Amino acid sequence: MRKLDARGLSCPQPVILAKRAMEQFRDEGVEVWVDTGVARDNVERLARMRGFTVSVRTDGNAFILSVKPEE
Amino acid sequence: MKYLRNPLVLSGMVIGAIAIALQRLGNPPNMGICVACMIRDISGALGLHRATTVQYIRPEIIGLVLGSTLSAAANREFHARGGSAPLVRFFLGFFAMVGALVFLGCPWRAILRLAGGDANAIIGLAGLAFGIWVGVGFLKAGYTLGRSHWNEQGSGLVMPLLMVVLLLLALFTPQMGIADGARTGPVFVSLKGPGSQHAPLVASLVGGLIVGVLAQRTRFCTVGALRDLMLIRDFHLFSGIVAFFSTALFLNLVLGQFRWGFAGQPIAHSSHLWNFAGMALAGLAFTLAGGCPGRQLIMSGEGDADAGVFVLGMLVGAGFSHNMSMAASPAGPGAFSQVGVLVGLAFCLALGYCMRRTDLGVN
Numbered sequence: 001m002r003k004l005d006a007r008g009l010s011c012p013q014p015v016i017l018a019k020r021a022m023e024q025f026r027d028e029g030v031e032v033w034v035d036t037g038v039a040r041d042n043v044e045r046l047a048r049m050r051g052f053t054v055s056v057r058t059d060g061n062a063f064i065l066s067v068k069p070e071e
Numbered sequence: 072m073k074y075l076r077n078p079l080v081l082s083g084m085v086i087g088a089i090a091i092a093l094q095r096l097g098n099p100p101n102m103g104i105c106v107a108c109m110i111r112d113i114s115g116a117l118g119l120h121r122a123t124t125v126q127y128i129r130p131e132i133i134g135l136v137l138g139s140t141l142s143a144a145a146n147r148e149f150h151a152r153g154g155s156a157p158l159v160r161f162f163l164g165f166f167a168m169v170g171a172l173v174f175l176g177c178p179w180r181a182i183l184r185l186a187g188g189d190a191n192a193i194i195g196l197a198g199l200a201f202g203i204w205v206g207v208g209f210l211k212a213g214y215t216l217g218r219s220h221w222n223e224q225g226s227g228l229v230m231p232l233l234m235v236v237l238l239l240l241a242l243f244t245p246q247m248g249i250a251d252g253a254r255t256g257p258v259f260v261s262l263k264g265p266g267s268q269h270a271p272l273v274a275s276l277v278g279g280l281i282v283g284v285l286a287q288r289t290r291f292c293t294v295g296a297l298r299d300l301m302l303i304r305d306f307h308l309f310s311g312i313v314a315f316f317s318t319a320l321f322l323n324l325v326l327g328q329f330r331w332g333f334a335g336q337p338i339a340h341s342s343h344l345w346n347f348a349g350m351a352l353a354g355l356a357f358t359l360a361g362g363c364p365g366r367q368l369i370m371s372g373e374g375d376a377d378a379g380v381f382v383l384g385m386l387v388g389a390g391f392s393h394n395m396s397m398a399a400s401p402a403g404p405g406a407f408s409q410v411g412v413l414v415g416l417a418f419c420l421a422l423g424y425c426m427r428r429t430d431l432g433v434n
Contacts, residue, residue: 002433002434003433003434004432004433004434005434006431007218008152008155008217008218008219008220009215009218009219009431010155010215010216010219010360010361010362010377011292011295011361011362012210012295012298012299012302012361013210013215013431015299015302015303016210016211016302017431017432017433019303020432021432021433024433025433030433035150035152035221036148036150037146037148038290041290045305045307046303046305049303049305061150061221
């Protein structure tokens with residue numbers, strides 16, 4: 001799974017980068033790292049809108065969203 | 072009815088109702104809440120400009136930031152962070168204010184003006200949308216101000232503490248200046264004009280606190296609403312501003328405050344070109360900074376020092392806008408409004424073009 005580090009980026013850059021990554025690596029899935037609740041919610045909403053499954057875990061200051069194609 | 076279960080829609084309705092209530096309690100017409108106007112009034116109260124009709128420490132702004140801080144702390148979302156091109160953000164705030172004061176209002180007030188029947192707001196909102204559209208183009212091309220980093224939590228308390236100091240100044244209005252041998256402001260308080268029209272301090276503060284909590288929880292953002300529509304066809308944030316507008320419009324109609332037209336609207340002018348251009352500048356600056364002025368206040372309360380710097384840029388920008396005749400008045404654009412808008416647009420366009428990176432994607 002590819003990793004996208006969007007920590008520390010202002011709105012809406014995490015969403016733009018995540019959208020691009022989801023389109024590029026649709027079959028592989030992407031692990032998106034963000035560090036604010038806003039970015040976490042926005043990326044999660046985008047991924048679900050696009051038909052991906054999302055699971056979220058935390059690692060220190062970071063939220064890690066595993067975005068995978070629906071089974 | 073399913074829309075009523077959407078927290079953003081509910082919050083938009085409450086924020087709209089609070090705005091109209093604050094107008095009924097004494098705030099100027101179509102200015103129940105206006106982040107730009109209110110920061111401009113604070114700038115004047117502190118003596119950063121000498122436009123005597125717009126000087127008052129607006130407790131709504133204090134409430135917005137402190138409400139956000141309390142809400143963020145309660146929900147474990149208060150995180151001190153910063154360091155993403157702060158000086159650039161200062162000038163984005165500065166020029167956003169220059170643009171907003173040519174139109175005479177922030178995006179929130181543009182919506183409230185439309186809800187009160189002020190047709191000039193359509194031109195302003197069109198300009199805002201255009202500015203956001205240009206900003207979205209830069210974002211798609213890789214525009215970024217770089218990453219912010221987490222700091223010690225204490226550093227995130229600077230903006231909330233500044234608001235506490237402002238509240239003390241509002242409460243005691245000390246006369247800290249001397250002119251002709253006599254004590255005078257700052258703190259200045261307008262005796263006539265919009266600055267003299269205000270709801271009771273407690274009502275303004277409580278109203279601001281409630282809006283601060285709701286906006287922090289729901290991420291209510293007027294610029295983000297249009298931006299997300301253009302960028303990813305996402306109506307999520309847009310639903311909040313539709314609710315905000317609809318509620319204000321409904322209450323204005325019920326209270327008999329709705330008056331449609333271009334001419335004679337309160338604290339507004341009908342110079343279409345500069346209403347459009349002013350808000351285009353504001354929309355572009357807000358987009359390049361990551362959110363509308365209300366959102367910047369909320370983020371500054373959550374510990375985001377970059378948003379705090381943007382807010383301080385707005386505060387200083389308001390001072391310069393009035394001191395250098397860049398701010399408009401109901402009579403029309405100021406003597407140097409055009410210059411201010413064009414310099415601001417040049418700054419933002421150059422920034423959008425230069426601050427591009429392509430190495431931030433997947434690795």
